[in-house]
Amino acid sequence: TQRQRRRLPVGPALAMAAPAPPAKKQRTDDDAGDDEQPADTPMADEAPAAAEKTPAPAAPEPPKELEEDAAACSKPRNAEPVVFHVQDTTMNILPSTSNNLLMSLTDGGIQHLLAGARANVGVTKGRYMFEVKVIEYVNVPEPTTARQNTPPKSVLRIGLATSSSHLFLGESAESICFDAHSGDLVHNKQRSRVSYKLNVQQGSVFAVVVNLEQGHPNQKTISLFKDGMRVSQPQALPESLIGKALFPTVSFKNVTTCVHFGPEPLTPLPFRCRMVQDATKTDVTLTKEEKPADGKYEVLFPVGLPDEGTFDWLDTFLEKNPKYTELSDRMILDWAEKSGVRRQKGNARSCNDKPERHFGVRELDDDSLRRTILAMAPLQKRNYVVMEVKGNLLEESRKAMVAQFSDPMFKKVADVVVGAPPADYKKRVQAAILKEKQERSDKLFELQKLEKRRKKMMEQKKKEAEKAAKKAAKEAKKKIEEVKKKAAAEAAKKKAAAAGEEEKPEEKEEEKEEEKEEEEEDTAMTGAGSEHPQRLVGHSHPSGAEVPPGHRDTFRDLF
16 A cells, blocks of 8 residues: 655645656556556655665685596506405405405394405505495494494494404504594594495495596595595595505395495496506406315314413414414404494403403394304305414314314314424513503503692692681681671660760760860961961851851861
8 A cells, every 4th residue: 555645735836946846647457457656756766775685605616626537547457356355354244256346244143243255356556446336224223222322223434444454443553444434534443534425225325536647636535435525635645555456345134235446436426536456457456265285174273271371472473474364362352342342341351262241232132143253264264363262172173162263165174383482482472561560650640640730639629628718717807807897886876875865964074175185286287377267266157156066067077
């Protein structure tokens, strides 16, 4: 509804100055639905100006892609197929015969453990990529006695590792990886956020690009892509991996994956990048599967005395023979802890042979997991070391364990670990004892520093408390004195008031004495040059009237 202005009569001068109204236009059918604006009513007087819209801030531009299409290369390619050897996978992996499909077991408590696999081709130069496609998620029921710190059901880590690294990515300085679920870069148990949380689902394709090209802006970096799009900026490789062959590695749990090495990618990237299977022969190194000469794999049973260094001997043996797989309760405990399953009663081990578990998960606390691993071990072509200190000493339990490896591809060997140890063993044990003492000493030193700092802080707090208490006591004493002084003043005032009513003569005498003292003071002041000495001395009014005694003080103050 438009407001109409009322016309007021104007004088002749105003009427002459005002312009003539425009001629009315005949209304047509096309204008029947339009609103008309009166000619003598400006729009500026009727509606306020439209508010200006503040432009939205522009989104920051993504960094420029420094990776470019790979140049054509005529050098010889790597002819060996990129695969996963059994010796480079964990025991819970079920590899396929083609397409590098990896899946893990999901029953008997082993569903709570990580699985890991390392490829047989490592990159030393150039820029190459490999892909991991999620085939399915395995639904695993919650543990019987689930706790708040139960590890995640599904895990997918994609990265690189050296040939000597264990198969759990990010757990040591010899590997680096991207956690596909959290978007973290993991190295030596340290995490750093490099991407947002990725929506990992069935059919997702992740690609890892490692750039070792000399002179390239992204030299010595690793990048992650999802479904052909970059999800992390190039991340610098740690110093512990520089100059070493880097093997594609995958660690996962309750996920079925297909690791694709090429030669063509499943999902193209924004730039053309060669894959590991299409790598130049001089840019990669190979690890060969170790097969026994006689076709039989070895199952070693060490026989030693309790608390006589049997596990120290085992550690020395595994360093010299990394292709052997340990079978013991200690190995199961380490595997569970590296998979994120923590014990409820701390990490102190009472015994390496039969350590306490207390995971709070039924399948891990009883022998379900151990039975599953021992049932699966004879099905894989591996060399094993069965470390059961008590079991290997007892004939009955030793025969039962030997019977599980009845397949002709295994040969059973007993190694009696008793007697004078060799020099390298002594050196290792002495170094371990020295390291343990040093760690104990460092820990004690840190505790002493903390205790000293705690005592210093306690003394400082005590001094501050004493100072505050003294200040509070002083303020309280001051308030009490003020209250007492005020009460005494009020009592004196009341007493003076009561005395003034009952003993007026005495008050007059006191007033006279006060007057005399004041007169003496006034006389002294008169001698100093007062202009009106008679008025001050006589306490007289300027008109000549005598001032009443009750008003003499007021009169004196006026002068």
